[in-house]
Amino acid sequence: MIKIDTLQCKACGICGNVCPRHILETIKENGQKTTYISKSRETLCMECGHCQAVCPNGAIALERFRNEQFPEHDSVDFDGEQILEYVKQRRSIRRYRNEPVSRELLDKIINVSRYSPTGTGKRVTGVIVVEDSDIIKKLSALVYEVYEGLDKGLRNPIAKQIIKRKIGNNLVSTLTDFVMPGMRWYIKWYKEGKSNEIFRDCPALLLFHNPVSEPMASENCLIAAYNAHLASQAYGIGSCVNDLIPPACNRNHKARELLKLPKDREIYASITLGYPKYKFKCSIPREFVDVQYL
Ligand SMILES: Cc1cc2nc3c(=O)[nH]c(=O)nc-3n(C[C@H](O)[C@H](O)[C@H](O)COP(=O)(O)O)c2cc1C
Known part of the structure; x- marks a missing residue:
């Protein structure tokens, strides 16, 4: 009103x-x-x-x-060139030092993310902050279980047809051609105790959720996650958007319970976080395939 x-x-x-x-x-x-x-x-x-x-x-x-x-703005003293430099230096960080990220820093990152725009203007995005290594461990086991099951299903022609009917041809092609070839290695290394390539052995994890009924649930969460990713770098924390974790959490009832995810909500975006193990000293060329002025 x-x-x-x-x-x-x-x-x-x-x-x-x-x-x-x-x-x-x-x-x-x-x-x-x-x-x-x-x-x-x-x-x-x-x-x-x-x-x-x-x-x-x-x-x-x-x-x-x-x-x-509604406090009045202070002036911001950076310009477009500085933003360009900042985003050129932005990197998806997948290797972390074995060191926890403080609650204070996580709060700061979430504080930036909460100013993200949403499709319908409603403020319906929630964040689950996983900072407990035991929970990350338990969640990891459940997520790998989901992908192992999916791999078996996709290798079986009859099960593959059922999966296709459930999730559509496009997603099955993405899984078969892009996700699973790498995932089979991830599962192998995880089972051998070598590494956790889905969660990247991260010390902290942010999961962004929306009501299933929200028309732009996925976009809302991805933008919030991306802003958290951008912010984390400014606070000296490395992060990486991760789209393997959300669907597996949503589909596994034990994972949903572990995360206390309400029944009417799903996780649509996530980022792994931690102190970067390595420093990228150069930027990487990034191009659009095409830019047209009409
Ligand atoms: C929507 C989206 C999903 C992504 N999912 C994953 C993921 O599951 N695992 C991962 O390691 N990186 C993921 N990334 C990170 C990209 O792979 C990354 O942006 C790419 O490697 C380029 O590196 P840069 O971000 O440092 O430029 C994702 C990025 C986006 C935008």
Whole structure:
């Protein structure tokens, strides 16, 4: 619910202009401008907070927020070139020192990630922070079990057809051609006690979840995970987006229990984290296949 303080409001109309659904409207009647809330669109409010943040006169308040949650910005003194340099130095870090990441640093990384945009404007993303090595160990065993089962299924022509019907041809092709050839080695090395290549022997893990009913669940979680990945580097922590862990956790009821994942939610993105074991001294060329200006 939006409230307009009519004493403060100067009816400049900026709030309605930035509102994605034009819930606030400014009209001129008898030479006098007034801003009001459209009765027919009020229920469309996504509570994004833009109207409150942009109002130059502090005249708008959303019921779900407190005023002190809208502090004025300090100026930020970095430029585009510095951002370019930062993202060029960004790396997916898969090898970690055997050293825990403090709760304080994990909180800082999550604090950056929570400012991520969401598809419907709703704040429905949750994060499971796994910092207990015992839980990572137990979860690892369950995730490898899922992939071992999947490998057996995909090698059996009848089971493969059933899997295809369940998850679709495209995903089966990705699994068969991209995931499983590497995964068979991961399973072998894990069973031999050599390494844990799915979890990369990480000291900490962030799992981002959304309600299954959320239309942009996967995108919301991936963007939040990516921002956490970007932030972690700034705090001296290496991380890597990991798309092997979420589907296996979702499909295994013991993993869901271990993670206390609510029934109506699924994990759509994850990052492994830890202190980087190695330093990358050069950036790597990265190109788009094509950039067209039309
Ligand atoms: C959606 C997505 C999923 C990824 N999943 C994995 C993964 O499961 N395991 C992994 O080691 N790396 C994963 N990565 C990291 C990429 O493989 C990585 O970006 C790539 O190796 C390039 O390295 P860079 O990020 O340092 O540029 C993923 C990245 C993205 C964007």
